[in-house]
Amino acid sequence: MKVTLPDGSGLDLPDGASGLDAAAAVGPRLAKAAVAVQVNGEVRDLRLPVREGETLRIITDRDPEALAVLRHSTAHVMAQAVLHLWPGTKIAIGPAIADGFYYDFELPEPIGPDDLERIEAEMRRILATPAEFVREDGVDKTALLERFRSEHQPYKVELAQGLPDGDISLYRNDDFEDLCRGPHLQTTAPIKAFKLLSQAGAYWRGDSSNTMLTRIYGTAFFKQADLDEHLRLLEEARRRDHRRIGRELDLFHTSEVAPGAPFWHPRGMVIWNELTRLWRELNRDWGYREVRTPIIYSVDIWRRSGHWDKYRENMFFTEKDERPLGVKPMNCPGHVEIYTADRRSYRDLPMRLAEQGLVHRDEPSGALHGLLRVIHITQDDAHIFCTDDQVEDEVIGCLELARHIYGIFDLPVRLELSTRPENRIGDDALWDRAEGALANALARAGEAYDLNEGDGAFYGPKIDLHMTDSVGRSWQMGTVQLDYQMPERFDMVYTGDDNAEHRPAMVHRALFGAFERFIGILIEHYAGAFPLWLAPVQAIVLPVADRHDEYATGVADDLVAAGLRAEPDLRTESVGKKIAEAEHQRIPCILVVGDKEVEAGAVSLRRRDEGNLGARPLAELRDELVAEAEQRR
RNA sequence: GCCGGGAUAGCUCAGCUGGCAGAGCACCGCUCUUGUAAAGCGGUUGUCGCGGGUUCGAUUCCCGCUCCCGGCUCCA
Structure with a gap:
């Protein structure tokens, strides 16, 4: 019997020889080090017989397999x-x-x-x-x-x-x-x-x-x-834990008075607002219009949308004048309500509505996790209403926008296509069409993805965008979902160029996912060392002695006037201590000012983790920082 | 929700078998007037998560609850 080795050479073995025999035929040391044998990509036990013509690779403790x-x-x-x-x-x-x-x-x-x-x-x-x-x-x-x-x-x-x-x-x-x-x-x-x-x-x-x-x-x-x-590495990862850093940098906290709902502190809110500013710019550039819809709705709308049947377990309910009300777990019905508030023409499509949508989902208590799994969720939600012909292009547009966003943060992302779940609405023909459209869009966008069968939303298949946290857990960030059900259930129509009524398709998408989770992910991704544009405090000014307090305050004011987030640290502590604290707070720029700087109208710059970079004219540094923040580098 | 662990000062944590609750950091005051990662001295700080029970006495033991942590997809 003849088998082939990875270098292309042949090996003669007696019939019925095992992987171990093959290794021994190559050499006794290999036989001793052998752990398994790989045959046609499959890792098999050494004790199993090999067969004529197979290509063998002996796996030793040096191989990752x-x-x-x-x-x-x-x-x-x-x-x-x-x-x-x-x-x-x-x-x-x-x-x-x-x-x-x-x-x-x-x-x-x-x-x-x-x-x-x-x-x-x-x-x-x-x-x-x-x-x-x-x-x-x-x-x-x-x-x-x-x-x-x-x-x-x-x-x-x-x-x-x-x-x-x-x-x-x-x-x-x-x-x-x-x-x-x-x-x-x-x-x-x-x-x-x-x-x-x-x-x-x-x-x-x-x-x-x-x-x-x-x-x-x-x-x-x-x-x-x-x-x-x-x-x-596990210990290092624990140091990056967003819950720990969130407290150390005074960004947010959670409390038992509101499980699953973070309290955002002023510094955390700076990050939130910077992301919101980015989100609004992207909405403008990518043709989305911002809306705002209610949080509490009559349960009628949830019955009609299908959430009552499929999602009730995860919803919160209340009532007014004995009328049952449901807190929205998703924004879609609100956006549908806006669509149907007027007659729509094919000329209005695609209609892209975006909302920083606050939804509440009742998670099993054991599933809550800092910012990464919350009950109170603020999504960067958007719904695109379009014609059938536009679906693929719109999905591709979402994928491109997603790439653009994750590129800004250097976030590694993994795509998954999730197909029809057991618990679903709509007939199979519709699901065939929807799954086909997403697969086509992925192919045309040139995106690699994993198939996650049976994990789609109850109303349609989806493309999920996942990332991995500091300790290797995978979290969904964005999602792009295709839905033909909701337009059906809410009897949505548009008038076509043939003057007849047609049913629009609906794309649900969130790309940051949720602001809470996204910030949690960013905290771990940067280990708290945010780039300048996101840093809650961008520059801190440290006077050497209290005779420099006035100048330090002036420097901070000058930077603030230029749109930067700067503050002086006037406490009567040593410069060394203030620097240590500022580094721990991961502040990107530390500006030390003493007699020399006052004299020259300068500041001594110390960039985070880079040490002292020497004195610079204040005006020059200010302009440089403004540009850096503007470019979101 | 379920299994296991936990909750003590603002934070990180100690407190053996029940007997007046502690440390470091933070915070406050004073001294120092400081030149690139932590100056010195002094001081304040607690419903020991919540409710019940046992006990002369409970942070400690028992029961219930709340919240938090790890996990609940990885097929022999």
Whole structure:
């Protein structure tokens, strides 16, 4: 039998040879370092036979693919340790994930954070004696089900039931055996640098009607140095946490008197207002007109829009004179109301209405998270009413505008196309048309995207724009949604050039997403060091001694008159201390003034993180800063 | 909502088994008049999240509630 190696060379092997045999044929060192084998892009277990003509790549601990194998194997050892410590534990699943692994258990008693150390200790005890991972293939399903039942492992029974007989494999290391597809390490020897990180509840199969299991998260690396670096990055990420920075920079706070609704402090509001200014400029440049619609509506409109049926759980309600009212969770009906307040012609289309729309969505209490997940949401919402022919161009326009916005902030973004959910309104033909239009628009805009089947809005498919936060969590920023339902339900029409009535299409879009979340994302993205145009305080003026107070105040006034946000710091503290505090506050420009500067009409400039840059004439620096802020650099 | 953890000064946190509540920073006052990352001395600061229970006595133990934190998509 002949197989091919990545460099194109051939390798002769006896029939039935495994990946490990192939590695050994190349060299004993490779065989020892081998973790798995990649065949046609698929990472497979070394123990599996290779077939004639396949192209093999031996994965070693130097390859990134090997980490998932190591972590999966570490998860098995963790499960083994848990079974030692809590006999009778029911085990569920334990995969490798992006930055580590987890394993889900149903434990006989609740465990706490201290128990993670106990489990880790047991793992180290187990690992002191290296054990081979033994793979067993072609396991008889009936016998296996019988065995799992007798071992009281209901989750394994359920998993095995879903597998085709004859294609079931087991892995055993030491006294632990698990239903598992693999691949796994050859032995437990490479498992050294690992750490259990956290413990959390997780529903069996992610379904809240199922049992809540205990999930233990951990991570593992081949080298201790890599683990240390990973833990350092996690710590660094925690330092970037927008909730922490929001307090340190006095931007906002949250309070139990209003869960999920931030209180914006003066400095945070500066950022909000700068974003609003940008938003208005973009509305002007991209042909949107700003509107403002009510927050509380008769429930009739929510019945008609479909929110009553599909979204009631997440809405807030009140009443007036026994008339039930609903707080808007979305702005669309308000914009539809504006559209239908007059007769519309094809000449009016596309009609692009934009609003800084305040909506409220009742989230499960455990889901709230600083600014990133709130109940009180201010969207940069817009709805585009257009003809069918205009849909694709309008969607492309949204994608281009989105690129433009994220470019201003250097935000990395990932696109997802979400298709029809189970819980939806409208017939399949309409959904076909809507999904096709979005896919076409994406293709024409040249955007790469992931497909997220079944995650669309109840009224239409959508393109979501996601970013990743400081600790690797993914958050939706923008969304572009296509909707043929709402125009139908509200009987929206326009008069065409044929003098007949037609139904407009509707595009819902938010590109910042929500101002709350966007600012939260920006805080983490910049780690509080906002570019000049967004910085709450752009320049702080520090007099060396109190005889310079008057000059310092004059400098600040001069900058303020030029449109900059500047203030003097006249406290009787040392210059060194004021500089330390200004740096901690991430103020972009620190201007020190003493006798020399007063004499020369100058300021000594210190840019954030750059140190002292020397004296400059005030007028020159002022003009430079104004230009820099204007250009949003 | 559910699982686990938590809530003590403005902030970060300590407070073993129940016995007068603490530190650092911040804040206030005084001294220093300062030249590029924290000057010295002194001082103030608490419904120990809320409500109930046990107890001679509860920040501490028990119950309920509120809010916060980690997580609840990653398929054997």
